[in-house]
Amino acid sequence: MQILPGTLDLLILKAVSLKPLHGYGVLLRIKQISGEALDIPQGSLYPALYRLEHQELITAEWAPSDNNRRAKFYTLTAAGRRRLKEETAGWNRMSAAIEAALRTTPEEV
Amino acid sequence: MLQRVRALLSRRRFEENMSEELRFHLQQYAEDLVRSGVPLAAAERQARLELGLNTVKEECREARGLYWFDELARQVRHALRLLRKSPGFTATALATLAICLGANLAIFAVIDSVLLRSLPFPAAERLVTIYNTYPKAGVDRDGSSVTNYYERRGQLPAFSSLSIYREREVIVGEPGSTEKVPILAVSPEFFETVGVLPVRGRAFREEETTFETDQVAILTHACWQRRFNADPEILGRQFRVNARKITVVGVLPADFRFLSSGVQFFAPFASNPEERTARQRHSGGNRKYIVARLKPGATLSEAQAQIDSHNAALEAGSPQAKMLAEAGFRSVAVGLHEDHVATIRPTLWLLQAGVAVLLSIGIVNLANLLLIRANGRMKEMAVRQALGAGRRQIVIEVLVETTLLTLLGGLLGCAVGAGGVQLLASLGASQLPLGAQVVFDARAAWVALLAALALGVILAWPVAWFSVRDNALRGESRGATISAAAQRLRHALIVAEIALAFVLLASGGLLGLSLNRAMAVSPGFRPNHVLTGQILLPWTSYAEPAIRYSFVDELTRQVEAQPGVVAAGLVTNVPFSGHSGKSAATVKGHVSHPGESPRGSYSYAVAGNYFAAMGFVLHAGRFLASDERERNCVVDADFAQFYWPNGNALGQQLYSGSDATGQPYTVVGVVGPVKQAGLTDAVAQGAVYYPYRYRPEGELYLVARTATPPETLARTLQKVVRGLDPDLPLTDIRSMEARIDDSLLTRRSPAFLAGLFSAIALLLTTIGTYGVLSYAVVQRRREIAVRMALGARPNQIRSQYLALALRLLAAGLALGLAGAWVSGQAMQAVLFQVPALHPFVLGGAAGVLALACLAACLLPSHRAARTSPMEALAEN
Numbered sequence: 001m002q003i004l005p006g007t008l009d010l011l012i013l014k015a016v017s018l019k020p021l022h023g024y025g026v027l028l029r030i031k032q033i034s035g036e037a038l039d040i041p042q043g044s045l046y047p048a049l050y051r052l053e054h055q056e057l058i059t060a061e062w063a064p065s066d067n068n069r070r071a072k073f074y075t076l077t078a079a080g081r082r083r084l085k086e087e088t089a090g091w092n093r094m095s096a097a098i099e100a101a102l103r104t105t106p107e108e109v
Numbered sequence: 110m111l112q113r114v115r116a117l118l119s120r121r122r123f124e125e126n127m128s129e130e131l132r133f134h135l136q137q138y139a140e141d142l143v144r145s146g147v148p149l150a151a152a153e154r155q156a157r158l159e160l161g162l163n164t165v166k167e168e169c170r171e172a173r174g175l176y177w178f179d180e181l182a183r184q185v186r187h188a189l190r191l192l193r194k195s196p197g198f199t200a201t202a203l204a205t206l207a208i209c210l211g212a213n214l215a216i217f218a219v220i221d222s223v224l225l226r227s228l229p230f231p232a233a234e235r236l237v238t239i240y241n242t243y244p245k246a247g248v249d250r251d252g253s254s255v256t257n258y259y260e261r262r263g264q265l266p267a268f269s270s271l272s273i274y275r276e277r278e279v280i281v282g283e284p285g286s287t288e289k290v291p292i293l294a295v296s297p298e299f300f301e302t303v304g305v306l307p308v309r310g311r312a313f314r315e316e317e318t319t320f321e322t323d324q325v326a327i328l329t330h331a332c333w334q335r336r337f338n339a340d341p342e343i344l345g346r347q348f349r350v351n352a353r354k355i356t357v358v359g360v361l362p363a364d365f366r367f368l369s370s371g372v373q374f375f376a377p378f379a380s381n382p383e384e385r386t387a388r389q390r391h392s393g394g395n396r397k398y399i400v401a402r403l404k405p406g407a408t409l410s411e412a413q414a415q416i417d418s419h420n421a422a423l424e425a426g427s428p429q430a431k432m433l434a435e436a437g438f439r440s441v442a443v444g445l446h447e448d449h450v451a452t453i454r455p456t457l458w459l460l461q462a463g464v465a466v467l468l469s470i471g472i473v474n475l476a477n478l479l480l481i482r483a484n485g486r487m488k489e490m491a492v493r494q495a496l497g498a499g500r501r502q503i504v505i506e507v508l509v510e511t512t513l514l515t516l517l518g519g520l521l522g523c524a525v526g527a528g529g530v531q532l533l534a535s536l537g538a539s540q541l542p543l544g545a546q547v548v549f550d551a552r553a554a555w556v557a558l559l560a561a562l563a564l565g566v567i568l569a570w571p572v573a574w575f576s577v578r579d580n581a582l583r584g585e586s587r588g589a590t591i592s593a594a595a596q597r598l599r600h601a602l603i604v605a606e607i608a609l610a611f612v613l614l615a616s617g618g619l620l621g622l623s624l625n626r627a628m629a630v631s632p633g634f635r636p637n638h639v640l641t642g643q644i645l646l647p648w649t650s651y652a653e654p655a656i657r658y659s660f661v662d663e664l665t666r667q668v669e670a671q672p673g674v675v676a677a678g679l680v681t682n683v684p685f686s687g688h689s690g691k692s693a694a695t696v697k698g699h700v701s702h703p704g705e706s707p708r709g710s711y712s713y714a715v716a717g718n719y720f721a722a723m724g725f726v727l728h729a730g731r732f733l734a735s736d737e738r739e740r741n742c743v744v745d746a747d748f749a750q751f752y753w754p755n756g757n758a759l760g761q762q763l764y765s766g767s768d769a770t771g772q773p774y775t776v777v778g779v780v781g782p783v784k785q786a787g788l789t790d791a792v793a794q795g796a797v798y799y800p801y802r803y804r805p806e807g808e809l810y811l812v813a814r815t816a817t818p819p820e821t822l823a824r825t826l827q828k829v830v831r832g833l834d835p836d837l838p839l840t841d842i843r844s845m846e847a848r849i850d851d852s853l854l855t856r857r858s859p860a861f862l863a864g865l866f867s868a869i870a871l872l873l874t875t876i877g878t879y880g881v882l883s884y885a886v887v888q889r890r891r892e893i894a895v896r897m898a899l900g901a902r903p904n905q906i907r908s909q910y911l912a913l914a915l916r917l918l919a920a921g922l923a924l925g926l927a928g929a930w931v932s933g934q935a936m937q938a939v940l941f942q943v944p945a946l947h948p949f950v951l952g953g954a955a956g957v958l959a960l961a962c963l964a965a966c967l968l969p970s971h972r973a974a975r976t977s978p979m980e981a982l983a984e985n
Contacts (some may be wrong), residue, residue, distance in 0.1 A: 023134050025132070042138075046134075047168035048172075050168075053173075071135060072130045
């Protein structure tokens with residue numbers, strides 16, 4: 001399943017908020033936490049990461065990976081944490097509204 | 110923004126990190142694929158494909174704000190390629206910019222150093238000078254007297270400090286190796302007034318202002334370094350000045366410089382009690398000046414009011430009060446810096462205006478060349494727009510190309526400007542007030558680059574406008590109808606260029622004519638073959654008038670005995686010396702009629718055969734004899750005409766001074782008037798020549814008329830003077846013609862520069878006209894071809910372009926005439942006997958411009974007339 005437009009940043013922030021991750025790790029983590037349902041196009045992941053880093057929502061640090069190779073690990077900043085909270089709340093309101101709208105029956109109109 | 114700059118600085122690290130991160134990703138993904146059973150080669154290929162490496166990198170850079178940098182670099186490379194492709198245009202544009210910007214920079218560097226930068230003292234804007242003026246007596250400026258200083262200091266509440274200084278020359282060194290050195294004698298509070306104290310030692314003290322106690326000196330940094338090898342034990346060391354031992358009590362900081370003076374050291378301003386009395390209040394003379402510091406908050410007009418009422422209180426009831434009022438006496442306070450550069454300010458601004466006009470011509474020319482170039486590329490631009498290139502993209506492209514061009518021009522302009530400053534220095538800029546400080550520095554370079562940048566942006570707009578108009582494709586399509594708006598603009602620019610060039614040519618012509626008229630003025634004597642040099646008799650060894658007189662007598666005889674010397678004499682003030690030396694003379698029996706002002710006349714003491722040596726004209730009576738023993742004098746024709754209009758000057762008597770006291774002198778001769786201050790000196794104030802025996806002053810000029818070129822005798826004269834007194838140097842040795850030449854410096858150099866600017870303007874205008882006309886021909890090639898195919902003769906075609914050139918010329922000249930009138934009016938202050946509009950000058954300027962325009966027209970019209978219809982029509 002392709003992700004909805006505009007939700008990539010939210011998913012990245014969420015993935016990184018759980019544990020510092022390198023770029024490939026973010027890809028795997030999103031797949032994992034969405035129950036293998038969401039597929040991120042690899043080409044758009046890194047520009048998104050660079051954009052978020054540029055906006056100082058995440059920071060990066062070089063560290064050894066699981067198999068002891070040098071990798072760039074991303075962590076959430078305080079501003080990123082705030083943004084994640086806002087976006088999550090926004091998403092919840094939106095999905096609740098859409099859900100409510102879709103549940104409507106002819107009698108309720 | 111800051112982040113963007115940082116990103117640029119760490120650009121390489123960014124690229125390396127990004128590559129490593131993406132490589133890591135590819136490896137991990139490929140390994141995962143291999144683990145799921147894909148062969149290694151296929152896995153690597155798939156990983157690379159899914160990521161889309163290059164696109165990702167580009168997007169990552171953009172996400173980090175690096176897009177602009179890359180884009181700009183690309184644009185600059187593109188623009189450089191375009192500029193290289195048309196070397197003729199690029200070279201013309203760069204040369205235009207380099208010369209026009211460089212000329213502006215060089216003049217600006219002078220204006221900046223001389224007029225704009227404040228003097229190197231703390232709160233320098235509060236420093237003022239006060240001088241006495243007696244305008245109705247013909248003495249506009251008389252410095253200040255010692256009495257003025259003693260009466261004013263501490264008495265004027267607007268000033269926190271007030272001091273006096275005197276420019277002097279002294280003889281320094283051991284017998285046989287002496288030299289004349291300029292110094293300043295200053296009152297004790299002088300360094301406090303200007304706000305800079307000695308870095309070693311102390312300032313002068315009040316008790317050091319008498320001739321018994323003034324044997325102390327404060328050295329400039331340069332003098333301490335050079336003369337004393339920067340001796341750390343300098344305080345207390347002694348050296349020989351005017352044959353006396355002087356003790357060093359202080360050293361000034363390295364950057365200390367008072368106005369333009371190249372003084373080596375400072376001495377106390379000593380005076381006798383007699384010089385400080387009310388009787389001497391108006392003995393200002395030329396080289397004593399007051400400098401004072403306004404209190405914070407006090408204004409110049411407050412200070413002026415206090416000086417006026419202080420003067421009025423002092424002179425109330427004094428016997429000379431009436432005479433002073435008639436002479437229009439006043440003491441004027443004026444800003445020190447402003448006053449120091451007052452004489453040169455109009456000329457400098459005039460030159461700046463001249464180069465600004467030159468720059469305008471250059472800009473107009475460049476705009477035209479750029480427009481023509483843009484027109485040539487219009488089709489390309491239109492096609493690109495049709496293919497989807499954004500307007501923004503094209504505008505940015507034009508902007509980058511134009512600013513790149515002007516920035517390169519600005520860099521070259523800096524080089525031209527630096528050279529120009531050298532040229533100006535050799536033209537005499539370094540002799541201007543504060544002129545020695547003129548430098549081409551980083552400040553000027555920054556101004557140049559900023560101006561170049563602004564110029565690029567300004568020039569880009571019309572070009573960009575014509576490049577993105579939506580009818581561009583239609584306008585350049587097969588119809589061959591050229592864009593009327595673009596053509597109108599190009600023609601308007603040429604008209605403006607011709608008009609500006611005309612203004613420059615006419616102004617240059619006026620300056621040249623003014624110089625010519627000044628040079629045609631007779632100085633009143635025969636200046637060829639006259640050598641002059643200055644001698645300073647130190648009062649320590651020449652205290653007795655008799656000693657001075659016998660020295661002068663002996664010197665004249667020995668000089669006249671030299672082979673090649675025709676006649677020799679001495680005078681206390683040689684014409685064109687730069688000193689005016691006016692004082693009052695009272696004619697016996699003269700009753701001043703009501704409203705007549707007291708007059709200051711030039712007064713000279715002469716010895717030897719001064720009149721013969723200078724080549725004076727004798728009107729009546731005789732010259733003073735070489736050993737004139739009687740109390741006789743000679744006056745000039747202006748003086749005689751004023752006091753004895755009936756021509757009976759001979760035998761009349763006069764007193765030196767402003768009242769009839771002492772013994773009178775008898776007039777024995779009337780000589781022709783000479784110019785003292787300069788050839789353009791208009792005031793006929795009169796002059797009196799006294800025998801040196803009766804006025805044996807210490808400052809003398811030796812004057813020798815020679816049979817050979819005068820400069821060849823310089824060493825001989827020096828040797829004669831040294832032979833008489835090994836302590837005495839003969840300095841400032843120049844022929845009289847050189848003195849006159851130097852006095853014309855502020856006229857000759859601007860005239861030369863105006864001529865140079867005019868020549869450049871003419872060249873630019875010719876290039877501009879040629880460019881526009883030949884473009885018009887290229888544009889209308891098809892039209893011309895059709896007309897010729899239909900039977901038009903080559904001459905008709907040729908005269909069509911000639912007519913166009915003449916129309917542009919006529920419009921430009923009409924506009925330029927108005928400009929020339931305005932500039933002529935503005936230049937009146939620096940012109941000598943030349944009206945704002947001079948028919949000969951205007952006609953000459955118009956003629957030269959017409960020739961240039963016709964020359965520019967010849968080649969294009971010829972080319973138009975030789976258009977081959979077959980070829981031109983076949984091209985499309």
